[in-house]
Amino acid sequence: xxxxxxxxxxxxxxxxxxxxxxxxxxxxxxxxxxxxxxxxxxxxxxxxxxxxxxxxxxxxxxxxxxxxxxxxxxxxxxxxxxxxxxxxxxxxxxxxxxxxxxxxxxxxxxxxxxxxxxxxxxxxxxxxx
Amino acid sequence: xxxxxxxxxxxxxxxxxxxxxxxxxxxxxxxxxxxxxxxxxxxxxxxxxxxxxxxxxxxxxxxxxxxxxxxxxxxxxxxxxxxxxxxxxxxxxxxxxxxxxxxxxxxxxxxxxxxxxxxxxxxxxxxxx
DNA sequence: TAATTAGAGACTTAATGAATCCATAATAAC
DNA sequence: GTTATTATGGATTCATTAAGTCTCTAATTA
Ligand code: SF4
Ligand code: SF4
Numbered sequence: 129x130x131x132x133x134x135x136x137x138x139x140x141x142x143x144x145x146x147x148x149x150x151x152x153x154x155x156x157x158x159x160x161x162x163x164x165x166x167x168x169x170x171x172x173x174x175x176x177x178x179x180x181x182x183x184x185x186x187x188x189x190x191x192x193x194x195x196x197x198x199x200x201x202x203x204x205x206x207x208x209x210x211x212x213x214x215x216x217x218x219x220x221x222x223x224x225x226x227x228x229x230x231x232x233x234x235x236x237x238x239x240x241x242x243x244x245x246x247x248x249x250x251x252x253x254x255x256x257x
Numbered sequence: 258x259x260x261x262x263x264x265x266x267x268x269x270x271x272x273x274x275x276x277x278x279x280x281x282x283x284x285x286x287x288x289x290x291x292x293x294x295x296x297x298x299x300x301x302x303x304x305x306x307x308x309x310x311x312x313x314x315x316x317x318x319x320x321x322x323x324x325x326x327x328x329x330x331x332x333x334x335x336x337x338x339x340x341x342x343x344x345x346x347x348x349x350x351x352x353x354x355x356x357x358x359x360x361x362x363x364x365x366x367x368x369x370x371x372x373x374x375x376x377x378x379x380x381x382x383x384x385x386x
Numbered sequence: 387t388a389a390t391t392a393g394a395g396a397c398t399t400a401a402t403g404a405a406t407c408c409a410t411a412a413t414a415a416c
Numbered sequence: 417g418t419t420a421t422t423a424t425g426g427a428t429t430c431a432t433t434a435a436g437t438c439t440c441t442a443a444t445t446a
Contacts, residue, residue, distance in 0.1 A: 129258055131346050131363075132403065139359055155422070169405055175424065188413025189421045204362055217260050229382040230268055233333055233374070234260075241370035245362070253358040261434065284391065298436055304393060317444025318390040 135211045137165055138173045142207055142250050145183065145195055153185075153192035173211060180210035205245035264340045266294055267302045271336055271379050274312065274324055282314075282321035302340060309339035334374035 140163050145154065156174055160167035174193055177183045184196050195202075218234040269292050274283065285303055289296035303322055306312045313325050324331075347363040 129260055129341055129346060130344065130348070131258055134404080136347070136349055143359070157422085166405065168407075171423070172405095172425095178423090185423060186413080187411080187421085187423045189415060191413070191422045193423090204366070212258055215259065217258060218265070219259070220265055230272065233377045233382070237333070237370045237373040237377075240373045241366045244366040244369045248362045248366075253362070263435080282391095286391085295436065297438075300392070301394095301436095307392090314392060315444080316390085316392045316442075318446060320391045320444070322392090 129217065131208065131212060134173050135208055137163060137170055138177060138207050138211045139204070139250075141170065141174065142177070142182070142202065143253060145193065146202075146250055147254055151194070153190070153194040155192035159193070176210050177207070180206065182206055182210060202250045203246050204248045204250065205242055207250065208245060258346065260337065260341060263302050264337055266292060266299055267306060267336050267340045268333070268379075270299065270303065271306070271311070271331065272382060274322065275331075275379055276383055280323070282319070282323040284321035288322070305339050306336070309335065311335055311339060331379045332375050333377045333379065334371055336379065337374060 141159050144159060144162060148154070156167050156171045159174075160170045163170065174183065174185070178185050178193070181196065182199065182202055183193050185191070185193050216235060217238050218231060220228075220231065223231075270288050273288060273291060277283070285300045286296050288303075289299045292299065303312065303314070307314050307322070310325065311331055312322050314320070314322050345364060346367050347360060349357075349360065352360075
């Protein structure tokens with residue numbers, strides 16, 4: 129069970145946006161260069177982050193991406209959910225009702241992890257790669 | 258990010274072994290029938306559980322699988338690790354030393370989840386499907 | 387010795403991840 | 417208004433992994 133590479137890229141991209149782009153939008157071209165990844169590929173993840181409401185995009189010349197002013201406290205969980213989706217780690221085919229204990233244990237465990245990631249904000253980290 | 262179907266089967270198989278087979282070994286054929294899965298496929302997972310030291314196998318007629326007497330307190334984490342392996346959910350290509358904060362946050366989050374799963378024993382659950 | 391069971395490996399198929407390419411739309415600079 | 421610049425979206429390719437089957441072998445008991 130692993131997070132996709134895309135989540136890795138998204139985390140790093142957000143880290144750059146937080147620490148280096150307070151106001152001016154930065155283009156996907158520049159971001160991709162810093163991360164060492166294809167611009168067209170990185171653009172997919174940035175689009176997901178836009179749709180999740182974490183960042184804002186401005187098209188046209190000198191455009192790019194910048195943080196949403198309204199949302200300074202972006203959590204790790206926000207980014208991960210934006211890329212990976214919010215599906216649960218455990219989904220059995222035949223759902224034997226809500227009192228199933230196997231599901232309860234595994235889902236509670238997942239909630240522990242999510243709670244931790246929800247409390248960690250990307251702005252806490254200040255060391256870009 | 259999801260656990261594989263194999264983990265699902267392994268959890269259910271262990272649950273059956275705990276609740277229904279205190280002594281007599283139960284064959285993979287019977288287990289597979291109860292779980293509604295192919296015997297040869299289920300056998301892969303049971304073999305992994307054997308190698309992880311969670312259960313014991315006895316070949317020959319009237320053989321099958323039974324719990325290891327020594328290990329009554331099998332945790333969810335034991336089973337999951339036996340099937341999924343112990344690789345981390347987050348592994349970046351270029352490892353910038355141990356002080357990397359991105360890795361620290363995500364791996365700490367994973368540790369939260371694992372700690373929870375380590376404290377939940379399969380013997381706590383007693384409602385087979 | 388024969389029947390029964392686990393174990394191991396090759397193999398097939400389907401799904402997903404990772405990435406590229408191209409075509410379109412929107413915006414700003416000129 | 418035209419053009420350059422940028423994001424957005426879809427289609428497509430390639431590689432990897434999950435999921436499952438088939439078959440042969442080894443061990444054990446009846
Ligand atoms: S017992 Fe729980 S995990 Fe198992 S099949 Fe039923 S609902 Fe799903
Ligand atoms: S900053 Fe951390 S997560 Fe990012 S590439 Fe370096 S070691 Fe990996």
